[in-house]
Amino acid sequence: MGMTMTQKILAAHAGLPEVKAGELLSADLDMVLANDITGPVSIKEFDKAGFDSVFDKSRISLVMDHFTPNKDIKSAEQCQKCRTFARRFDIDNYYDVGAVGIEHALLPEKGIVAPGEAIIGADSHTCTYGALGAFSTGVGSTDVTAAMVTGKAWFKVPSALKFNLTGSFREHVSGKDLILHIIGMIGVDGALYKSMEFAGPGVASLTIDDRLTVCNMAIEAGAKNGIFPVDQVTLDYEKGRVDRAFKIYEADEDAEYDAVYDIDLGEIQPTVSFPHLPSNTRTFDDIPDIPIDQVVIGSCTNGRISDMEKAHAIMKGHHVAPGVRAIIMPATQAIYLESMRRGYLEDFIESGCIISPPTCGPCLGGHMGILAAGERCVSTTNRNFVGRMGHVESEVYLASPETAAASAIAGKIASPYSVTDGADD
Structure with a gap:
């Protein structure tokens, strides 16, 4: 029996000719990440x-x-500890205020991860880098300790689910809607310790940003990792970013999958995940009027320049509804600067938004957008568990940048199709 894409990468990094699901192995690592x-x-x-x-x-x-610019003494001490360690060992890839970005947007942007590589990070959304054809997964902090010393990590080889994609998205639909659709379909444990492997002719229609968003939320289905094949879209993205040699792996034709799902991208609709699980998804034929208090557009899931562009296209010429706080968070300094150059930030401010520096802040209930009891937020982040963004009696609704922007304008959860382009609110 052949191997999946993930299994091939793990076999190569373990120095083995082949591996099978369930085997334990020690693999060499290309990158070790912590925040x-x-x-x-x-x-x-x-x-x-x-x-x-x-x-x-x-x-x-x-x-x-996560907590930068530092919000309190404790967060300042945490950064100081990392800063001191980085100086002590002359760590090449240390990023702090002024050069920082949300880690899972920053590493791809900087060319720190590449196709065929194996990456672990002490953050569950390290699975993002599968969008580039890498094996990447989140681990515990003590696993990172061992990896920083040895350059290795132990893995149980995951079995896989295959998602065969056809067609292309309709207007105002993106990777966020796709992954919310999938999680709603298979559940938050539907891919437990499995590799979510994407294939089919529809892959070519997905941008790198779509793929990054999809893989970012693979963990929300319980997956060990998500991964896309390396194609011209991938290579075009890596050109000028990665100057080292890398190897492209492809799944064998006879690779074994626990299940295969066929998805027509043209049938995906704008999708919203209701509290308090990412799998609690609905489309706009099943969403009543739900007033909101806050909108967050950003994070490692949807804070890239294409996300800023999509939100801007919806929001330009409109104003945030009275009583709604709209927070825009470009995910890196480069994205912030490009948004400024394009005039997005000025237009967002004119529309009644506030612009945040790159930070994970509100996503984990840290700072820059905490919710009080009874408040509702439409967010482009990746989790909506109880108390995720603040008070345990608050509610988080996950959505795409376009749906979030439309909701900010409407003052309630709203479809991006509900906004008239250029109309002044």
């Missing part, structure tokens, strides 16, 4: 164990993105 929440835990264990060196200073990334 300002998980990094300090890893560093504490590193020092406690008495380690005095890292395996490769060029293959460790520390990104200060």
Whole structure:
């Protein structure tokens, strides 16, 4: 029996000719990632164990993105611990205020991950990089400690689900709607410790940003990782970003999958995930009038320049509804700057939005947009668990940038098709 794309990458990094689902193996790593929440835990264990060196200073990334700019003394101390560690070992990929970005947008942007590579990160959404044809997955902080020293990690080889994509999206539909549709279809444990592997002629119609969004939320279906094949879209994105050699892996024709799902992209509709699970999805033929208090457009899921562009196209010429707080968060400094150059930020402000520096802030209920009891937020982030963005009696509705922008204008959960282009509110 042949191997899936993920299994081939793991076999290569373990130095094995083949692997099978369920096998345990030790694999070499191309990148080890931590942030300002998980990094300090890893560093504490590193020092406690008495380690005095890292395996490769060029293959460790520390990104200060969750509570930066620092919101309090504790967050300042966490960043200080990472900063001191980075200086101590001359870590190449250390990113702090002024050069920071949300980690899962920043690493692809910087060319730090590439096709065929194996990456772990002490953050569950490390699975994002499968969009580039890499194996990437989230692990615990102590796993990162060991990896920073050895350059290796243990894995159980996952079995796989195959998603065969055909067609292309209609207007105002994007990767966020696709992954919400899939999670609604299979459930939050539908891919538990499996690889979600995407294939079929429809893949070519998806942008890299669509793919990054889809893989980012693979973990919300319980998956070990999500992964797309490497095609010209991938290679065009990596050109000028990655200057090192990389290897492209393809699934064998006789690879074994636990299930195969056929999805026509043309049938996907704008989709909203209702509280309190990403799988609690509805489309606009089943959404009543639900007034909202806040909208967040950004995060590692939907804070890229294409997301800013889509939100801007909906919002330009309109104004945020009275009583709604609209927060725009470009995911990196480069995206922030490009949004400024294009005039998006000025238009967002004219529409009544506030612009945040790159941060994970409100996504995890950290800062820059915490919800009070009874408040509702439409967010382009990736989780809507109880208390995720603040009070346990608040509600988070997950949606695409276009749906979020339309909702900000309407003051309620609203379809992007409900907005008249250029109309002044």
